[in-house]
Amino acid sequence: MTRTEPTDGDNSLYKVEVDLTTNANDFQHQSGAYELNLMVGDALLQNGFSWKIKDTIQLSFHEESAADKDHGSFYSAKPEIIHQFRADEKRPPTIVSLVFSALTLLPLLVLLILWVTLGFNLSGLPLGLSLLGFHISHGAVFALMFFYWRYLDMFQTIRYLALVSIPLFLFGHRLLATLAARRSSLLWVHACASILFVLAGIIIAYLYTNAIR
Incomplete structure (x- = not known):
């Protein structure tokens, strides 16, 4: 900021002095054409004004400011960033x-x-569509594990596994239900046969006892 002072002996006239050697930082050491304006204003002044004194004034500075250098380097091309991935772990x-x-x-x-x-x-295996579908679906799961090991990623494997799991669950449930029903019927047949054998033994023993008498 440059201070204005009244001239000697006259308080109605003011002067301002700008030393470009000491105030070069205010211009950021940038030489070129400038416009000279006088702006008058104060807290006690009701009507301030701006007066253009000169359209063009040439200023030259001998030293480039550090701010100007930083400004130029900020927008200049930066070194290329080459990302280096982490080396593979030792196998x-x-x-x-x-x-x-x-x-x-x-x-x-x-x-x-x-x-x-x-x-x-x-x-003991019931022949039918449920047995065939269960083994095919089960084999598809093992094949999918092989493809996951060789070709697929985790998300692709989960997507295909969700599709294969549907027929695997349905055919497996059907097969287990058939085996359970067959086992229960076989148990019923075995129980009936055992009862018949016991009754036959009792009858034979009864007849043998009567024959002896």
Whole structure:
């Protein structure tokens, strides 16, 4: 801010002095054409005014301000940011993965050997659409696990698993209900046969006793 002072001996005239060497920061050291205006105003002055003294005045500064340098560097091109992803975690040797996979599949191999040795017992399974649909749906779940391991991500796997789970649940419920009904009927047949055998034994014993007498 530049102060105005009254001239010597006359309080109605004021003067203002601007030293460009010390006030260069007010102009941000930017040389060029400026417009010179006089603005008069005060808290006690009712009618302030602005008076254009000169349209163009050339000012030149020898030193560039730090603010101007910062302003230019702020809008200048910045170094390219190259994002570096985290390096992949170290994987175990291939032999370790193969041994782990073999140990995981070993129970399935033992099961197949026992099935071949002891023989399959498929007489208790009810033949029909429910049995076929259940095993196909169950196999589709295992196939989906393989595709998840090799190709799919988690969200795709969940979407397909939700679709496969519907027929798996329906066919599985139907198959279990059929097995439960057959088992209950077999239990009823066994109970009736046992009662008949007991009654036959009682009758034979009674007849044998009468024959002896």
